[in-house]
Amino acid sequence: MPPDEPRNVDPSPAATAETVTAEQFRQTMALLPAAVNIVTSDGPGGRAGLTASAVCSVTDAPPTLLVCVNALRSTGDAFLANKALCVNTIGPEHEDLARLFGGRTPPEERFAAGDWRTGRSGAPVLTGALASFDCQVDEVKTVGTHHVLFCRVLEVAALPGGQASVYFARRFHALTP
Amino acid sequence: MPPDEPRNVDPSPAATAETVTAEQFRQTMALLPAAVNIVTSDGPGGRAGLTASAVCSVTDAPPTLLVCVNALRSTGDAFLANKALCVNTIGPEHEDLARLFGGRTPPEERFAAGDWRTGRSGAPVLTGALASFDCQVDEVKTVGTHHVLFCRVLEVAALPGGQASVYFARRFHALTP
Numbered sequence: 001m002p003p004d005e006p007r008n009v010d011p012s013p014a015a016t017a018e019t020v021t022a023e024q025f026r027q028t029m030a031l032l033p034a035a036v037n038i039v040t041s042d043g044p045g046g047r048a049g050l051t052a053s054a055v056c057s058v059t060d061a062p063p064t065l066l067v068c069v070n071a072l073r074s075t076g077d078a079f080l081a082n083k084a085l086c087v088n089t090i091g092p093e094h095e096d097l098a099r100l101f102g103g104r105t106p107p108e109e110r111f112a113a114g115d116w117r118t119g120r121s122g123a124p125v126l127t128g129a130l131a132s133f134d135c136q137v138d139e140v141k142t143v144g145t146h147h148v149l150f151c152r153v154l155e156v157a158a159l160p161g162g163q164a165s166v167y168f169a170r171r172f173h174a175l176t177p
Numbered sequence: 178m179p180p181d182e183p184r185n186v187d188p189s190p191a192a193t194a195e196t197v198t199a200e201q202f203r204q205t206m207a208l209l210p211a212a213v214n215i216v217t218s219d220g221p222g223g224r225a226g227l228t229a230s231a232v233c234s235v236t237d238a239p240p241t242l243l244v245c246v247n248a249l250r251s252t253g254d255a256f257l258a259n260k261a262l263c264v265n266t267i268g269p270e271h272e273d274l275a276r277l278f279g280g281r282t283p284p285e286e287r288f289a290a291g292d293w294r295t296g297r298s299g300a301p302v303l304t305g306a307l308a309s310f311d312c313q314v315d316e317v318k319t320v321g322t323h324h325v326l327f328c329r330v331l332e333v334a335a336l337p338g339g340q341a342s343v344y345f346a347r348r349f350h351a352l353t354p
Contacts, residue, residue, distance in 0.1 A: 020333050025240035028333040031308040032232070032266045033341045033352055035209045054233040055209070058245050059321035063202035066243075066325070068235050089209045131208040141318060143327060144236035148243070150320060156197050156205040160346075164210045168341050169354035175210055177346035 033168035038088045038101045039067055040116075040124040045081025047124070048074070049110060051102035053167050055087055063153040065133060071147045079149060083137045084121035087151075088129040091163040092174040097126075098165070120154045130164055132157040210345035215265045215278045216244055217293075217301040222258025224301070225251070226287055228279035230344050232264055240330040242310060248324045256326060260314045261298035264328075265306040268340040269351040274303075275342070297332045307341055309334040 034053035054068035069076040079085050100110050116124035119134030135151035164175040211230035231245035246253040256262050277287050293301035296311030312328035341352040
């Protein structure tokens, strides 16, 4: 039966003994297109960064976004220790850099491959990013394996008219505005 | 000075007296491409739905996503009362429906324009959606004007190979996998 056909299922939210598997969830989530963001930080916890798609706007009063990061990786600890991060939303010209920040390359090599300035929070801001949101980390909520970081936006930078990079169906796509 | 050029700013996160304005934040956030999702609910709080871009994956253990909704709108109240919602990630063929769910049309007219089945949570699942995540609402965190709903995924449906719709620079874009 195709997955979009009606199914005869228990409509009660209480019937949660069997939910979806992690693999089913990841496969379906791969169909949700997302921005490609290089999230960086610096401060007492050290210079660190990773590539994240799980970034979203929360409210504009005050300007706040959230970032979800794996709690089992040390980069998340650096974000928490520094209480500062910058979300750098990229276009196609920074896809190689995003791959580097999404892999196992040591932090110093990751940063050597890009051009950065220091943001108001102390985090590295990527020169030529489509959009950058320099933030202080206000609050953290841990859910299972991940930290959800609630971040107050201190400073923004943007290159309106630039192409965006979107991650969808496990590959990058370029979008022209 | 272009926004991506170095600036001489106070690097201390404490210097937050002047942050970005709501308008600067919204303009920059418009450059962050996002999936287009019709989020629906049904139950004691009534049938309700809206179009949201602020949806992201949290963890796969257990499968959890989050949705940010305006706390000042009644649809968010329905999601909370029902403790159930379905995130329907759409492709180009449902952009008109997404506009309807993003506007001021009454709920009954919104739903009349689509084809739905009832998900395990009780929420309407959009037939032919690119991906659907039927969820129970586990927890709510309110930040400023918005509720962040943490949702356990009960059931997924997907049409792999279908086109996605992406909202970027204030318009829809079709993406082919």
